[in-house]
Amino acid sequence: MDNEFKLMAAPLQGLTEAAWRSVHFRLFGEEQGDVEYFTPFIRVEKGEVRKRDMRDYTSDLNAGMRLTPQIIFRDAEEWRMLVDALAEAGSTRIDMNMGCPFTPQVRKGRGAGMLAHPDMVEEIAKAMEGYADSIDFSVKMRLGVNDASESLSLVDILNSMKMRHITVHPRTATQQYKGELQLDAMDGFTSRLKHPVVFNGEVSSPSDIEKLTSRYDGVMVGRGLLRRPTLFAEYRSGGELTAEERNEAFLSLIGRTASVLEQRLCGATQLKDKMKPYWEYAPETLDRKTVKLGRKNGILQ
Ligand SMILES: Cc1cc2nc3c(=O)[nH]c(=O)nc-3n(C[C@H](O)[C@H](O)[C@H](O)COP(=O)(O)O)c2cc1C
Structure with a gap:
């Protein structure tokens, strides 16, 4: 299993969008080309597939990388609209979000909201049959809404x-992104699955990845990769970088992402606002003054 252990960059709205992905890929992944990136979820809004979301998937910045679009949907109708739009855009892989814990989405039955509606999941399963020959599906989910x-x-x-894999984040939606990982419950669930299982949650070091390779088919990393963009490269090389080298990598990723966005956004204020969230993931070892300025101004001084 180790040989084929898959490395995946998780989707994070507002963060792992085209600019960040393209820079991460060029700096830390291009040579190996073994990381699969996922777009933040693409949704239906006001009866249409959101154009901004589609632009992120069809951006020229994605050239060369292994990128899978992710969709979030409330029912089979939304699901079909999204799948058809992506198939038309040339996608042959689609990831289905059944884990987003954001209350307004969950209440409408999207994301983790799906987990409480087996009847709806069954409808989606039926709809998938019609696309079995053209699309490779995968699912990203939590263990439940409340339980x-x-x-x-x-x-x-x-x-x-019929699907490629199921990514499991071992928490409920109520837990959001904090609280203990429910590993026993995850085992109880995944041991009954016939699909390959990808682990997602709180992975932050190469040794965290090592511990997963014998039990799972892959790992998907979100915040850990924002904090430590060299995480997969370090895991591959079998050696860890120094804190200083990692800080440099973080700053380089932030700086280049800002340069890409500068060409595409309108003005300094937009750029600053877009960049600020990245600083919430600054490594603890990074100079505090730099981080404080980054949180305030978004871009490198
Ligand atoms: C700000 C933010 C945005 C997120 N956006 C998405 C998303 O669009 N689709 C998705 O499946 N998960 C999304 N997630 C969840 C992450 O993909 C991931 O499952 C979660 O952060 C746990 O993994 P980690 O501990 O490696 O970060 C988001 C998480 C955060 C914090």
């Missing part, structure tokens, strides 16, 4: 789907 055992009621439906 981790909710995932158990989805085992048969998930197993009936």
